[in-house]
Amino acid sequence: MANQSRKTPLERVEYVLIVSTLLLLVVFTMQxxxxxxxxxxxxxxxxxxxxxxxxxxxxFSLDVWALLLQHPNVxxxxxxxxxxxxxxxxxxxxGTALMAWGMSRPGLPGRRLIFILVxxxxxxxxxxxxxxxxxxxxxxxxxxxxxxxxxxxxAWYLIILIRFFEEIPKELLEAAELxxxxxxxVFFMIVLPLAKPALATIALFYLVLHWNxxxxxxIYLNDQSKWPLQVVLRQFVIEGDKIAIVGANNANNxxxxxxxxxxxxxxxxILITILPILAxxxxxxxxxxxxxxxxxxxx
Amino acid sequence: MAGQEEQxxxxxxxxxxxxxxxxxxxxxxxxxxSAMLLGVRQWWPYYAMMAPGLLFFFIWHYVPIWxxxxxxxxxxxxxxxxxxxxxxxxxLFSSPIFHQVLLNTLIISGMKILFVFPIPIMVSLLLNExxxxxxxxxxxxxxxxxxxxxxxxxxxxxxxxLSPTDGAVNEIGQAxxxxxxxxxxNTGTIRWxxxxxxxxxxxxxxxxxxxxxxxxxxxxxxxxxxMDGANRWQKIWHxxxxxIVPTIATLFILNMGLFLSADLNQIVNMQNDVNASxxxxxxxxxxRMGLSTGEYxxxxxxxxxxxxxxxxxxxxxxxxxxxxxxxxxx
Numbered sequence: 001m002a003n004q005s006r007k008t009p010l011e012r013v014e015y016v017l018i019v020s021t022l023l024l025l026v027v028f029t030m031q032x033x034x035x036x037x038x039x040x041x042x043x044x045x046x047x048x049x050x051x052x053x054x055x056x057x058x059x060f061s062l063d064v065w066a067l068l069l070q071h072p073n074v075x076x077x078x079x080x081x082x083x084x085x086x087x088x089x090x091x092x093x094x095g096t097a098l099m100a101w102g103m104s105r106p107g108l109p110g111r112r113l114i115f116i117l118v119x120x121x122x123x124x125x126x127x128x129x130x131x132x133x134x135x136x137x138x139x140x141x142x143x144x145x146x147x148x149x150x151x152x153x154x155a156w157y158l159i160i161l162i163r164f165f166e167e168i169p170k171e172l173l174e175a176a177e178l179x180x181x182x183x184x185x186v187f188f189m190i191v192l193p194l195a196k197p198a199l200a201t202i203a204l205f206y207l208v209l210h211w212n213x214x215x216x217x218x219i220y221l222n223d224q225s226k227w228p229l230q231v232v233l234r235q236f237v238i239e240g241d242k243i244a245i246v247g248a249n250n251a252n253n254x255x256x257x258x259x260x261x262x263x264x265x266x267x268x269x270i271l272i273t274i275l276p277i278l279a280x281x282x283x284x285x286x287x288x289x290x291x292x293x294x295x296x297x298x299x
Numbered sequence: 300m301a302g303q304e305e306q307x308x309x310x311x312x313x314x315x316x317x318x319x320x321x322x323x324x325x326x327x328x329x330x331x332x333s334a335m336l337l338g339v340r341q342w343w344p345y346y347a348m349m350a351p352g353l354l355f356f357f358i359w360h361y362v363p364i365w366x367x368x369x370x371x372x373x374x375x376x377x378x379x380x381x382x383x384x385x386x387x388x389x390x391l392f393s394s395p396i397f398h399q400v401l402l403n404t405l406i407i408s409g410m411k412i413l414f415v416f417p418i419p420i421m422v423s424l425l426l427n428e429x430x431x432x433x434x435x436x437x438x439x440x441x442x443x444x445x446x447x448x449x450x451x452x453x454x455x456x457x458x459x460x461l462s463p464t465d466g467a468v469n470e471i472g473q474a475x476x477x478x479x480x481x482x483x484x485n486t487g488t489i490r491w492x493x494x495x496x497x498x499x500x501x502x503x504x505x506x507x508x509x510x511x512x513x514x515x516x517x518x519x520x521x522x523x524x525x526m527d528g529a530n531r532w533q534k535i536w537h538x539x540x541x542x543i544v545p546t547i548a549t550l551f552i553l554n555m556g557l558f559l560s561a562d563l564n565q566i567v568n569m570q571n572d573v574n575a576s577x578x579x580x581x582x583x584x585x586x587r588m589g590l591s592t593g594e595y596x597x598x599x600x601x602x603x604x605x606x607x608x609x610x611x612x613x614x615x616x617x618x619x620x621x622x623x624x625x626x627x628x629x
Contacts, residue, residue, distance in 0.1 A: 011530075011531065014531060015428070018425050018428045018429065019429060019434070021425055022422070022425050022426065022429065022438050022442075023438070025422065025438075025442055025502065025503070026438055026441045026442060028499070029441055029442050029444065029445060029499065029502075029503065030441050030444075031467065032456045032457075032459070032460045032467070032499075033444075033456065035459070035460075035467065036456065036459060050465065051465070051467075051470060052459070052460065052462065052465050052466045052467035052468075052469075052470050053467045053470055053471070095351050095352050095355060096352070098348040098349060098351060098352060099348070099349045099351070099352025099353065101345070101348060101349075102345040102346065102348050102349035102352075103349065105342075105345055108342055108345055109339070109342060114349070114353070117356065118356060120360075121356060121360035121361075122613075123610050123613050123614060124364070124606055124607075124609075124610045125606055125609075126363050126364050126366070126367035126599075126602060126603060126606050127363075127367070127582075127585055127599065127602025127603065127605065127606055128582070128585050128586055128589060128590070128598075128602060129366075129367075129369065129585060129589040129590075129595055129598045129599040129602055130363035130364070130366035130367045130369065130599060130602070131359075131363050131366075132589070132590065133363075133366045133369070133595075134358075134359070134362050134363050134366055137366075138358075149355075149359065150359065151359070152355055152359070153352050153355050153356065155356075158352070182344065183344035183345060183348075184344055184348070187348065208447050211449075212447075212448070212449035212450075212451075212452075213449075214449055214450075214451050214564075215563070215564055215567065219586070219590055230449050230451050230452075231451075233451050233452070233455065234451045234568065237451070237454075237455040237458065238451060238454055238455065238458070238568050263459070263465065266455065266459070267459065269455075270452055270455045270456065270459075273449070273451070273452055274448055274452055277447050277448065281440075281444065281447070284447060285439075285440055285443065288443075289439075289443075289507065
């Protein structure tokens, strides 16, 4: 700010150009999303001619959202996504923290071996088909637990947590041990409270990962009633299967949902799916950005 | 299929070392199994805490490696399968479809390295020039968002954006006098759709990694440059860019390590009947052959081929990166 006054006209023009370029990127990023939002909030009768460029709803109506949220397939998708994500996040955070704590203890016999075994899983992934057969063999095909357990503990987040735990001051732990705390007490009463910010970050990582999960849900779950929201969305928007949302009868008779332009329904569906991400976006910005920045500064 | 961004993140977050403390002790333990048993008495609570995680890694990561032996077998409906050695690989490598798939994978990865990789670097350089913290914050919050959306959502957004009848891109095109193009179902444009949508998703967020490196540059270097009368571009060229070259090198090498991936999640959502052959990659081939056609052995062989080459690439890139910049994949 101090050299603001020393700026030459050329420098001001440069600055305007730099900011404009970035604002162009903002428009490129946000316009497609805002367009879909406007589309989904427009008066159903005006959707047909709605411009792909506009970001202002033409008229205002919540019909699309209301109809989608009342639809049994969408409701089931939301329900499935929420419980599956919540379960995965709990298992993930807890499992990762426990394992990371053990692996962060210097002197743990076999520590290096375990570390290498974990690294091997990052480097070598035998692929979709062996995974599929594993699920089949375990009788998990068509069970939500196949999707929940698949990648329940991420090797990457494990490594991040190990790094964090390694930095906990030794004195703190030794003091607790002198007071007669056993390793479990140390973990639950000292380490976990200390690690709250790191655990929150990991929880958010897992939350985004599992909420956005569709591929394994798509290949493991045959039963439509078990599909998470992403797969319901995919069936409707990517596969173009109108019946999934509109319903066979309605699609033919042009009543109810089918009266609303399919385009607006697709837009609404996309937004319903990203709504939870938007809801926690401020938290994501806080934790992800801070985590990434501080990590990089240290490294 | 290791998430690229996770990998990048972990790299930046970690200081790039397998724990080396107590190395001597570890080696002794590795050498003597009896010593391990002795240690168990003292360390069992930690093993108990690690048990769920270890069990998870064993079942979900090591058992599939065993299952992958299917690649060397004739998979029969009624077991047992018959060992056929490398026959499946011979069939695979002589298949023209697989050649096309391999070529597609290389082309798409190449295009992404060439056209997607530099964008976040430029974005971070521009962001660093924005001195107004609030303005920068607003820009950052907007451009980071797509990173947190699934590829199903992003594909849905792009299908709408590129629609020949009411998509924004074709409306602009028509206003400029062009005929509407169906970008999603055009074999000439679909690979570019992959590139552009990848930019849409990662240009913002990936710039954060470089921005972090820029913020770590010693401010005195800028002050010295200013004393020498350097202007904005000279400072970028002589201070900022040299300051982030290690980060650029690390991320570039890591990207090379993922060359055979080309992003299954993206392509599985962008593929349709018309464009399928143009953007069919190894992973989509494995998925289709295995789970749609039921050619389990062939699909596993293709997957294993990718896994082995991928492993060599990742380890090589890790070693090269470690050597050059001190930072590796893990």
